[in-house]
Amino acid sequence: AQRVTQPEKLLSVFKGAPVELKCNYSYSGSPELFWYVQYSRQRLQLLLRHISRESIKGFTADLNKGETSFHLKKPFAQEEDSAMYYCALSGNPAYSGAGSYQLTFGKGTKLSVIP
């Protein structure tokens, strides 16, 4: 079974402070990890994926297979970063026996950036 844990329901930081949203996963194979974001009154959208190794809106995330983590980081938080963030995992159906790749989401972390 594949599982994603986001330990913080709510994270409040001051503008300009560093941000780290934690994500840990459980999966026996080689997963693909994602961060999705939902801004107020907007649709859920992809923020970044580990295989792209990109920095999007100043956010980065590194897959640590030893610690089974995929934490999202940003050195200086901005007010517009306030949103709901979801970590998600896609497992290889060859391992899970599922009919396809399936995305499993964590419960989400609400980030609030205080001006």
Added chain:
Amino acid sequence: NAGVTQTPKFQVLKTGQSMTLQCAQDMNHEYMSWYRQDPGMGLRLIHYSVGAGITDQGEVPNGYNVSRSTTEDFPLRLLSAAPSQTSVYFCASSYSGTGGPGANVLTFGAGSRLTVL
């Protein structure tokens, strides 16, 4: 290019009533899925489809039916609504559900808020 379109945006039902949430995408995506979003529970997969004529169950399929007669449409049916089905429902699609570039990069609809009294 509309992306993923869900209707209705809001719906109130009485216990036992039936209804269908509509989902349509115009991106020629193979993979379509339905999630429900509940406070403190995150997003949970209800049903998904990797192509026309193919559907499968996700994590929380009970009480819901789906069909995929065309590539574009993936309706979600509640046959006998229950208060436990009060939730926000999201339809999402992606290029492929079987791997390859773009697989699992989901495009989401705006959501349908359902209340069952």
